[in-house]
Amino acid sequence: MPINKQKNSDLGLNVNYRNAFDACGFGIIILDEYSRLLYWNNWVSKHSNYSLESNIGEHLEIIFPILDKTRLLNSIDDALHYHLPSTISHKLNPQPLPLFKSKDCALEHNIKVIPLKHTDDIFHCMIEISDVSASVKRENRLRNILQKNT
Amino acid sequence: MNDETNILNEIQLDALGELLNIGMGAAAASLSTMVKQEVLLTVPVIRIVHQSKVPTQLDEAPPENVCGVKQTFNGDFSGDALLLFSETKSLSLVQAVLGDSIPLEELGEMEEEAITEIGNIILNACLSSLANIFNEHLDSQIPQYLNENLTELFSTSSNDDSFVLLLRMSFNIAEQDITGYVTFIMDLESITKISAQINKMLGI
Numbered sequence: 001m002p003i004n005k006q007k008n009s010d011l012g013l014n015v016n017y018r019n020a021f022d023a024c025g026f027g028i029i030i031l032d033e034y035s036r037l038l039y040w041n042n043w044v045s046k047h048s049n050y051s052l053e054s055n056i057g058e059h060l061e062i063i064f065p066i067l068d069k070t071r072l073l074n075s076i077d078d079a080l081h082y083h084l085p086s087t088i089s090h091k092l093n094p095q096p097l098p099l100f101k102s103k104d105c106a107l108e109h110n111i112k113v114i115p116l117k118h119t120d121d122i123f124h125c126m127i128e129i130s131d132v133s134a135s136v137k138r139e140n141r142l143r144n145i146l147q148k149n150t
Numbered sequence: 151m152n153d154e155t156n157i158l159n160e161i162q163l164d165a166l167g168e169l170l171n172i173g174m175g176a177a178a179a180s181l182s183t184m185v186k187q188e189v190l191l192t193v194p195v196i197r198i199v200h201q202s203k204v205p206t207q208l209d210e211a212p213p214e215n216v217c218g219v220k221q222t223f224n225g226d227f228s229g230d231a232l233l234l235f236s237e238t239k240s241l242s243l244v245q246a247v248l249g250d251s252i253p254l255e256e257l258g259e260m261e262e263e264a265i266t267e268i269g270n271i272i273l274n275a276c277l278s279s280l281a282n283i284f285n286e287h288l289d290s291q292i293p294q295y296l297n298e299n300l301t302e303l304f305s306t307s308s309n310d311d312s313f314v315l316l317l318r319m320s321f322n323i324a325e326q327d328i329t330g331y332v333t334f335i336m337d338l339e340s341i342t343k344i345s346a347q348i349n350k351m352l353g354i
Contacts, residue, residue: 071184082278083289085221087270089263091248092184110263112292132260139258 027099027109027129033122035059035076044129047099047107064098072096072111072127079115079125086113090132101133108133157313157341158198162348167196170317173279177272185247187324191272193332195318201335204304204314208331213237217297218330219269223277225288227343229312229336231277233269233319237297239328240265246324266295272319276332284347304335311338 021041075086088111099107174191181189213236270293315334
């Protein structure tokens with residue numbers, strides 16, 4: 001059955017876990033072995049302005065064309081095919097995903113891509129997104145103060 | 151303690167070095183795209199040493215502290231993969247990559263994350279090369295930033311029989327040559343499995 005025809009309850013995500021993920025203060029995206037969207041939590045819907053329901057079963061680069069040929073896609077490939085995790089830092093990859101704090105304010109974020117064992121041979125992957133906007137602002141302020149004092 | 155010179159011979163080390171160099175090509179391409187300048191990565195030296203001897207093998211005057219990234223891996227063979235730089239070299243790397251001139255004492259959370267990502271790209275390239283060569287999957291944990299005393303990092307208990315596959319790596323970036331080290335800490339059983347896999351690959 002094509003994945004976009006599946007009901008949420010068929011995606012293997014227990015309702016209690018889904019509620020817990022939806023309550024998280026960071027982003028979670030889960031992709032299947034073909035890098036198609038299985039689930040993302042409320043945090044991702046809120047900061048991307050895209051609903052989960054209308055994007056289930058799509059490849060991430062179709063949902064976010066900005067991702068074409070990026071480190072994030074390579075990292076997803078590493079997780080699904082080599083079972084290797086990746087860390088993607090804001091400092092080296094500004095705005096890997098088009099996420100926003102408000103209409104005109106981009107959300108600075110770091111990403112971890114983590115392989116998830118689904119069956120013996122099949123791996124899914126989890127993308128964990130953390131908001132680092134406050135840390136970026138703090139570091140920039142501290143650096144400006146230091147520069148002024150030297 | 152086993153004699154490290156018997157574990158992998160020169161032909162096996164050369165073959166392994168060649169294969170890891172292919173992985174480095176992929177890592178260099180990925181880093182070059184990311185930092186929008188040419189990055190060259192080579193592995194000019196590869197050897198195997200007992201874990202306790204690593205500090206003296208890194209350099210004639212080994213640094214007291216090292217910065218780097220660690221990924222623990224499991225699979226048909228298992229251990230810890232580390233990318234290490236002296237504190238000064240790690241700073242040069244961050245400066246070359248980010249174009250910032252940051253004094254070491256100001257190396258913040260963001261720069262640590264940048265080093266972690268660079269290490270992650272290189273260690274994943276090594277681990278996926280090994281996995282490809284041996285047709286095995288290696289599962290790895292999330293990369294961890296480390297800044298530790300070199301001797302303590304490689305200290306062992308007296309009956310420990312862990313060995314280290316030590317790769318000296320040369321980064322060429324923004325007209326700078328920066329030397330770092332990739333180390334794979336593995337027990338004798340894992341190294342023996344690698345030895346057998348290389349022999350199988352070479353048809354020995």
